Amino acid sequence: MTGDEQSIAQVLNRLRRAHGQLAGVISMIEAGRDCREVVTQLAAVSRALDRAGFKIVASGLRDCLDSEGADGRPEITEAELEKLFLALA
Template sequence: MTYDNKVMNRVKRMEGQLRGILRMMEEGQDCRDVITQLSAVRSGVDRAIGVIVSENLVECVQKAGENTEEINASIQEAVSLLVKSR
């Protein structure tokens, strides 16, 4: 699977947020502000996982053509990945 710039930009944004959180911790900022930023990163991770799984699922279904067994296996794998990520 190839990852498009949208997904990579999401991950880069989270990377920047994590660096900012570390800075906030080093500066002794209020825990509510730190938790708010950590929650934003967690939401970003969840969204990135959803985008990656859905794009991969679309790709797998297109490759499977009309092979329903292969399509069903791809769907089950996608659901399993989403469940595992929680």
């Protein structure tokens, strides 16, 4: 993956969090925990993965759209792109 170091660090943090959550879900299933608790944690893993994916897409689009408007400012920020993708999810 290419992009600025901050975006890459954020993606890696989200993926590490999802990794830890998934390990927790596996442990919960092995321990015979209540299915509602397992599903709740599994949903958290899914959201963490989705957010990492959206960040990757937003970063890629940001690189493509890194042109400046007439006022010299970027036409759309990476945060704005990420919000748009999250709104669609």
